[in-house]
Amino acid sequence: MGADSIRTLDVGSPAGRSTRRPLAGLATWLFRTQEGVLLLVLLALCVVLSRLSPVFASERNVFVLLSQISLTMITAVGMTLLIVGREVDLSVGSMQAFVGVVAMQTLNATSNLFAGLAVAILAGVVVGLVNAGLTLGLRINSFIVTLAMLTILRGLAYTFTDAAVQNAHNLEAFRAIGIGFIAHIPGVGRIPWPVVITAVVFVAFALLLTRTTIGRYVYAVGGNPRAAELSGVSVWGVKTFCFVVTGVLAAVSAFILIARLNSGQNNAGFGFELQVIGAVLLGGASLAGGQGTLVGTLLAVLLLGTLNNGIILLGIDSSWQLAVNGLIILVAVLLDARRRRAVGQE
Amino acid sequence: MPDSPIPGEATVAAPVLEMRGIRKVFPGVVALDDVDVDVVAGEVHALLGENGAGKSTLIKILAGVHRRDGGTMRVAGEEVDFASPADSLGRRIKVVYQELDLVDGLSVAENVFLGGYPKTPRGLVDFAAMRNRTRELLADLGLEIDPALPVGELRVAEQQMVEIARALSRQARLIVMDEPTSALSPAEVDTLFGVIARLKSRGVAIVYVSHKLDEIERIADRVTVFRDGRRVVTAGVAETTPRQLVAWMVGRELHDLFPKSAPAIGGPLLVVDRLSGSGLRDVSFAVNAGEIVGVYGLMGAGINTLGRALFGAAARDGGSVVLAGAAIRPNHPRDAIAKGMGLLTENRKQDGLVLPLAVRANMTLAALARFADLSWIKGGAETRAAAEYVDRLGIKTPSLRQPVRYLSGGNQQKVLMARWMLRQDSLKLLILAEPTRGIDVGSKAEIYRLIDAMAHRGIGIVFMSTEIPEILGIADRILVMREGRITAELGRAEATQERLVAAAATDDEPLPAALPIDAAS
Structure with missing residues (x-):
């Protein structure tokens, strides 16, 4: 059985349940699926880093790492849905700036946390709907539509403020979202709010993607939109849903970002979209649609985050981060191309 | 022996x-x-x-x-x-595939010599020699096709001949x-x-x-x-x-290739009135509950278009489609499905299968709501239903989780049949476009039996095919189409191969294409 055949989800049943020999099944999963290989590489990297740096495995560093990747991960959850559904959204980077400045301004004006959050989410919904409307209504490639949106939103953020909207409301709960801790759990440590939010988002959407009809339809629409339509699935509805989810999750991540920075900056999120899309592809999703899992995306985000963390811990010039990230994305895209070729050869 | x-x-x-x-x-x-x-x-x-x-x-x-x-x-x-x-x-060695590898925009001669054009002494492409040589090659095969004509304008049969001429030009x-x-x-x-x-x-x-x-x-x-x-x-x-x-x-x-049992035909189910558009012209007919209506026509006669038009998946200029008293909206397949229609398209891979998804997910795609509370899929119920149909239809697959891409054509077709059979409770009319195309004899007999069984449950069947034996074998009544019109309607007893061919044949004899030879010069 090829790696591809195993990796492809029959969405809806627990992984490995049908395997008669659990150990052999586990071995195949580890070595033949994208998720398995990512897990092995991640574990290897962790072992190496904890040998090289005494700080790496410390509680503090682990939670710093997890906090750092939370923004990428939250947005990557939406992006996974979208890429599985055979669309893409390049505007999530500019949304970090646009939603950030708008939300901060709202917080300053109202001094109400929920008003700020509501405006951020509303902005995410609107951007998602506009992206969906242009892509589906005018039948323009979402790559082009969202590239335009990327520029528009960045421009709007610049017109909104010269550099940044500072925190003028001093709401305590607001800062907590970015840098606070939910509780001290004995034996584990203090868990940062962003990590908790990320976990909730991940679990909710992992269940949605694998256990609900809408999740199944996302795979069907991405795998073959014609067939899905002729089987009674609303391709418009499903794709619009994916765009809106991506917009909302990008807005949530923007909100956490302003809480962390304590200001809404108009240059926030430069290159963020590539980081997110790169992680999703590295996680095994295919731009051809119909393939990809949130577990894969999570492992890819963890791997990229750990690598960046290692670069810093080992005192390597942090300029290398970008180059290394780019290299990994290239590897991810090459793997995707190879998968597609393998399938095309049937 | x-x-x-x-x-x-x-x-x-x-x-x-x-x-x-x-x-x-x-x-x-x-x-x-x-x-x-x-x-x-x-x-x-x-x-x-x-x-x-x-x-x-x-x-x-x-x-x-x-x-x-x-x-x-x-x-x-x-x-x-x-x-x-x-x-x-x-x-x-030359392989002529079903999907021909010709360049539509180039002429017959250019395709025949593709990759090795004859040259003039000055190193330019010698078009005259190429055309003459092509005409000779085709004449050797007993054909007259204008070498200057773009390949895209030829019929499939003629394009095939161009491929064969191309093989000969390389001394295959x-x-x-x-x-x-x-x-x-x-x-x-x-x-x-x-x-x-x-x-x-x-x-x-x-x-x-x-x-x-x-x-x-x-x-x-x-x-x-x-x-x-x-x-x-x-x-x-x-x-x-x-x-x-x-x-x-x-x-x-x-x-028994055609396990046809005595039909139990009920009252009127589908009424199609002067349906036009997408090449269809004034198509009117009716289908009764439990009846298998065969639609026969040559390639391009519009039988597959008819299937799509009924289903709301092809543009409609005029006319109406009414299923069990409810009008089917044009351009809206979901409406057709909601009102009890199903369509098995003639093009498995393009319009039917979601290739990267598993056998089970492909089977239950049109009936998924049946296995869900609100939106939550009850995995057990879905698996049981899929397993039952893998069993009943004899689908050969290593597991329900196998991506449908790895199944053979016949098994893929059975998966698509299962997709609509899983909707049986709400299905009133099933349109089958070339359901046995590219399928082997053993699987064919099974598919005919399934169709017969569905008709017995009172489902109306529209069975479209370009193959006469299966139409004669399975249909209770046969419509013949030519150029987007219905040209004959025959009961099972009166239908014969000759009658179908006569009603389907176009006036101009298709091949050899008698083109004026001077058109090339």
Whole structure:
């Protein structure tokens, strides 16, 4: 059985349940699926880093790492849905700036946390709907539509403020979202709010993607939109849903970002979209649609985050981060191309 | 059975092709296992087998598309190893696939000489020589096709001839034809067989892949039967019978291809009134509950368009479609499905299957809501239903989680049948467009039985096909279409092959295309 055949989800049943020999099944999963290989590489990297740096495995560093990747991960959850559904959204980077400045301004004006959050989410919904409307209504490639949106939103953020909207409301709960801790759990440590939010988002959407009809339809629409339509699935509805989810999750991540920075900056999120899309592809999703899992995306985000963390811990010039990230994305895209070729050869 | 111990070995000529112990393994399946085939000059050697039996894999190895994992291959006595299609062409082997590799925008002559244009002394392309040579090549085949015409303007049958002429321009000694008649009218098939006879007389060897036993009877000298990736037998066609061939192919005796039971026809179900658009012209007919209405027509007569138009998946200019009293909206397949219609499209891979998804997910796609509370899928219920249909339809798959892409064509078709059967509770009318295209005999009989059973539950069936025997075998009533119109309506008792052909035939004889010869100059 090829790696591809195993990796492809029959969405809806627990992984490995049908395997008669659990150990052999586990071995195949580890070595033949994208998720398995990512897990092995991640574990290897962790072992190496904890040998090289005494700080790496410390509680503090682990939670710093997890906090750092939370923004990428939250947005990557939406992006996974979208890429599985055979669309893409390049505007999530500019949304970090646009939603950030708008939300901060709202917080300053109202001094109400929920008003700020509501405006951020509303902005995410609107951007998602506009992206969906242009892509589906005018039948323009979402790559082009969202590239335009990327520029528009960045421009709007610049017109909104010269550099940044500072925190003028001093709401305590607001800062907590970015840098606070939910509780001290004995034996584990203090868990940062962003990590908790990320976990909730991940679990909710992992269940949605694998256990609900809408999740199944996302795979069907991405795998073959014609067939899905002729089987009674609303391709418009499903794709619009994916765009809106991506917009909302990008807005949530923007909100956490302003809480962390304590200001809404108009240059926030430069290159963020590539980081997110790169992680999703590295996680095994295919731009051809119909393939990809949130577990894969999570492992890819963890791997990229750990690598960046290692670069810093080992005192390597942090300029290398970008180059290394780019290299990994290239590897991810090459793997995707190879998968597609393998399938095309049937 | 032939007299000589090794059938066909009596022929004197040295084999053009000798394949020995060929083995090919794909992830999870052994596609070919220890297969021997040899082909001698001037013979037509048919490859016969059910879907997934290994014929396609064998010709792809021959074409240099796949590399074999074991065995030896000799062409004209020399051992060869093809790493790419160019290697195969270099040994003067030409494969004519169902999807022809022609460039639509280029002329016939340019296609024939593609990759090796004749040059004038000054190094420019010699178009005059190219056209003349093309005309000669086509004339050798007994054809008159204007060499200057763009290939895109030719009929499929003529394009096929261009491919064959292209093979001859490279002195091909072996031409492989993969189901060449699947898109041809009876008259065009006759022309093709004339061409094959000429090729034979010139010593060209032909490997002919087909499901159609009558064709193999007509033109093949020897036949090699495949089953499950192995060669069952190689025999002289004259010494076999169709019944024997089917038995070899299926591995058992097949008694009743059309298990037609007495229909239980109820009241009117579907009323189509003056439906027009997408090439359809004033189509009116009705279907009763439990009735199987066959729709026959040649390629391009509009039968598949009719299926889509009924379903709201093709543009409609006028007319109405009413199912059980409810009007079906145009351009809105979901409305049709909600009102009880189902459509099995003629194009499995493009419009039917979600290739990367598993067998189970493909089966339940149209009926998923049945297995869900609100939106939450009850995995157990879904698995049980899918498993039941894998069992009932005899779908060969290693597991329910196998991506449907890895199934053979016949099994994929059964998955799509299951998709609509899983909706049986709310299904009133099922439109089947070429449900058995490219499917082997054994699976065909099973699909006919399923259709018959569905009709017995009171579901109306519209069965569209370009193949006469199955229409005659299964339909209670037959509509014949030509150029987007219904030209005849025949009851089961009065329908005959001749009547269907007469009503479907176009006025102008399709091939040979009698073009004025001076049009080329």
